[in-house]
Amino acid sequence: MKSKPDILDILQRTETGEYCTTKEWDTKRIPGTVRKMLEKYKLSKTYASETPCNFDYELADRFYKAGFELALELGYFCEDTQRIVKVDEEELLDALKYAKSEVFVGEGIDGTLIKSRTPADPYPMAAACSLGITYSEDIYPILTEGIARERAVDLLEAGSLTTIFGHEVLSGTPWETLMGHEHGVMHREIRRKAGRPGMGAIGSISAVTEFGQFGAYGTPGGFLPSDLALILFPSELKIDYRTLHKVIHTQNCNGILKCDSPGMIGGMSGPPEGTTLSAIACALLSYPILQTTVGGGEIYDVRYLSNVNREGLWALSVTSQALSRNTHICAHLIANQVSGPVTANLLYETVTGVGVIAASGSAMTTGPRTAGGKLNDYMTPLECRFVGEVSHAASGIEPEQMNEICKAILPKYEDSIKTPDIGKPFQEAYDIDLMEPIPEWEDIYLRVKEETDELGISC
Amino acid sequence: MTKQYFKRLSDAMITGDEEEAEACVNDAIGAGVDPIMLINKGIQPGMDELGEKFETGEVFLVELILAGDAAKIALNVILPHLSDEDSRSAIKGTVVTATMFGDNHDIGKNLVSAMLSTYGFNVVDAGISAPVREIIEKAESVGADIIAASTLITTSFPYQRQIIRFLNDSGLREKYFVIVGGGPVTPAWTEEIGADGYGRDANDAVTLCQHLMEGDSLPGSLSEPVIIGALGKQLIGR
Numbered sequence: 001m002k003s004k005p006d007i008l009d010i011l012q013r014t015e016t017g018e019y020c021t022t023k024e025w026d027t028k029r030i031p032g033t034v035r036k037m038l039e040k041y042k043l044s045k046t047y048a049s050e051t052p053c054n055f056d057y058e059l060a061d062r063f064y065k066a067g068f069e070l071a072l073e074l075g076y077f078c079e080d081t082q083r084i085v086k087v088d089e090e091e092l093l094d095a096l097k098y099a100k101s102e103v104f105v106g107e108g109i110d111g112t113l114i115k116s117r118t119p120a121d122p123y124p125m126a127a128a129c130s131l132g133i134t135y136s137e138d139i140y141p142i143l144t145e146g147i148a149r150e151r152a153v154d155l156l157e158a159g160s161l162t163t164i165f166g167h168e169v170l171s172g173t174p175w176e177t178l179m180g181h182e183h184g185v186m187h188r189e190i191r192r193k194a195g196r197p198g199m200g201a202i203g204s205i206s207a208v209t210e211f212g213q214f215g216a217y218g219t220p221g222g223f224l225p226s227d228l229a230l231i232l233f234p235s236e237l238k239i240d241y242r243t244l245h246k247v248i249h250t251q252n253c254n255g256i257l258k259c260d261s262p263g264m265i266g267g268m269s270g271p272p273e274g275t276t277l278s279a280i281a282c283a284l285l286s287y288p289i290l291q292t293t294v295g296g297g298e299i300y301d302v303r304y305l306s307n308v309n310r311e312g313l314w315a316l317s318v319t320s321q322a323l324s325r326n327t328h329i330c331a332h333l334i335a336n337q338v339s340g341p342v343t344a345n346l347l348y349e350t351v352t353g354v355g356v357i358a359a360s361g362s363a364m365t366t367g368p369r370t371a372g373g374k375l376n377d378y379m380t381p382l383e384c385r386f387v388g389e390v391s392h393a394a395s396g397i398e399p400e401q402m403n404e405i406c407k408a409i410l411p412k413y414e415d416s417i418k419t420p421d422i423g424k425p426f427q428e429a430y431d432i433d434l435m436e437p438i439p440e441w442e443d444i445y446l447r448v449k450e451e452t453d454e455l456g457i458s459c
Numbered sequence: 460m461t462k463q464y465f466k467r468l469s470d471a472m473i474t475g476d477e478e479e480a481e482a483c484v485n486d487a488i489g490a491g492v493d494p495i496m497l498i499n500k501g502i503q504p505g506m507d508e509l510g511e512k513f514e515t516g517e518v519f520l521v522e523l524i525l526a527g528d529a530a531k532i533a534l535n536v537i538l539p540h541l542s543d544e545d546s547r548s549a550i551k552g553t554v555v556t557a558t559m560f561g562d563n564h565d566i567g568k569n570l571v572s573a574m575l576s577t578y579g580f581n582v583v584d585a586g587i588s589a590p591v592r593e594i595i596e597k598a599e600s601v602g603a604d605i606i607a608a609s610t611l612i613t614t615s616f617p618y619q620r621q622i623i624r625f626l627n628d629s630g631l632r633e634k635y636f637v638i639v640g641g642g643p644v645t646p647a648w649t650e651e652i653g654a655d656g657y658g659r660d661a662n663d664a665v666t667l668c669q670h671l672m673e674g675d676s677l678p679g680s681l682s683e684p685v686i687i688g689a690l691g692k693q694l695i696g697r
Contacts, residue, residue, distance in 0.1 A: 026521070027521050027524055027525055030521075031521045079587075132613070160613045160614075162614065162617075162643075169617070170560075170561070170617050170618060170621075171560060171561020171612060171614040171618075172560060172561045176561075179614075208562065208614045208615060209561055234563030264520075266513070266520060267519065267520045267566050267570075268519075268520060268566075270519040270521065271516065303514070303516070305642075311516070373642060374642060374644075374645060376645075
């Protein structure tokens with residue numbers, strides 16, 4: 001009986017798979033195969049600006065079939081060996097069949113059960129906060145503890161460190177290994193101080209190469225095997241040895257894998273429809289090839305460096321619906337906000353982005369990406385709380401209703417996506433001694449929450 | 460007849476057809492068409508059209524990459540037929556693009572490379588996870604004007620500072636403008652490390668390179684970096 005490939009099979013395929021140049025992969029294989037599937041399944045031009053949240057399930061299911069076939073035809077490209085790592089249909093089906101439909105992350109009463117969901121499923125989508133925005137070394141423990149204390153936040157990822165003991169950290173150097181371990185130890189200690197010692201975590205966002213992960217995950221005092229190990233792809237449908245180092249290290253630690261691959265609207269897979277297909281294929285392939293437990297095919301729009309525009313939201317909704325209706329995997333998607341703290345737009349972008357993902361059936365989200373994730377310390381616990389609240393409150397909402405909510409909110413911010421208001425950094429947006437938002441930020445939050453409630457998301 | 464060559468070459472850019480671009484240029488030069496006009500009325504209009512279509516979501520990164528490659532092939536045939544002065548005006552400058560060591564993200568760099576090619580720059584791609592020394596060796600070997608260093612990764616962007624340090628320490632700083640961009644990169648960082656410019660996105664990178672090449676300043680001599688991009692405008696001076 002044939003079963004899903006194990007990591008040995010995969011490593012061998014990185015050496016023996018079909019040879020392909022990066023240029024051919026980028027400019028011929030991905031776009032050519034995506035185009036072929038879009039035509040075969042009649043999916044071209046199915047994006048409609050008036051439907052930022054898709055509610056046509058037949059369309060989502062067609063995207064799934066096409067994405068499944070795309071996964072089989074393309075596979076992943078291994079950058080280090082210039083080989084294509086493929087699986088056959090039986091292997092892919094087997095990997096999906098035996099994928100876990102739920103996973104407990106963390107320990108005891110503080111842990112979170114992440115469960116496979118379907119569109120409009122009332123089981124709350126798990127919210128991990130925040131994305132890996134850089135925090136200053138002195139701000140890191142204060143801000144991270146503030147996020148951990150937000151009870152609407154289920155899992156803690158928090159920000160990245162760029163210095164350790166005051167020294168700049170460079171990827172691939174011993175500084176990264178050291179920083180990884182310090183990050184892991186600090187992260188555990190912060191959860192304990194916040195009164196949630198068993199709170200599940202995602203580690204380690206500071207680890208760029210495998211060295212950071214080796215230092216952070218599964219080491220004494222660091223991230224535990226009951227936390228999620230973060231594996232980020234270099235690019236859509238591409239893996240490298242770093243990815244595989246992290247996979248094997250997580251397996252060695254008996255840990256839980258969470259894999260994310262970035263699909264780019266406007267990139268190699270082209271229009272929103274093509275990126276949706278690519279995202280579905282990426283998520284599916286992460287089960288047999290990377291042996292993941294939580295799999296995500298993330299979406300970004302290269303023109304806006306975001307996904308809370310209409311095309312991005314639509315692609316998020318279709319990807320989430322396709323995966324959640326046709327598999328029992330624990331699917332993960334991310335909303336990419338662009339506005340900063342102390343702006344209403346940051347919260348509006350959260351309502352649409354996180355709301356679409358929750359209503360469309362994903363099991364888990366991570367966010368926010370405040371101020372587009374570009375600026376050091378531009379993050380506060382308040383928007384993390386809001387991510388958790390929307391994630392839970394939008395679970396159970398029908399995608400058709402979510403579409404109406406998006407149409408009501410999008411006009412408030414969509415003209416400024418390319419030139420967002422970056423708002424204020426944590427040090428200005430919060431009274432740090434009291435660990436409370438400044439009144440202006442609190443007022444904005446309460447106002448948007450009231451508006452959101454009137455639209456049908458009762459946070 | 461001449462107009463037909465221009466149209467054919469422009470179409471070859473839009474479709475990213477390298478063979479057709481090369482064949483068209485050879486045919487046109489054989490027929491006595493002014494080679495500089497092939498650039499101005501054949502290549503450039505096609506590239507302009509692609510740039511506009513990219514902004515409106517009608518074409519995507521792949522088309523830009525293929526068009527850039529087709530333009531490079533066409534220019535290789537055209538340049539030997541130009542006077543030195545025309546050659547200098549035809550090529551806006553040579554840019555070495557790279558993603559910093561430790562960072563394997565390629566889409567930002569690819570987009571910037573493609574857009575620069577679209578706007579007439581000779582682009583030499585030093586690849587992803589590129590060590591500082593290799594980037595500078597590449598710049599030296601191709602006689603670059605600009606080094607464009609991108610990264611999405613927080614622990615890789617300090618390598619941008621290493622480029623400046625390496626250039627300073629090796630006495631090469633005045634040879635290359637160094638521009639930076641990518642997810643965690645900000646105007647404040649650009650100023651801190653002493654880079655010559657920052658662009659928020661690929662279009663900004665083009666504007667920045669054009670600005671640097673058309674100006675009189677020497678690399679490393681600007682009193683403050685040139686900042687292009689809306690986010691940059693808000694942040695400069697913070």
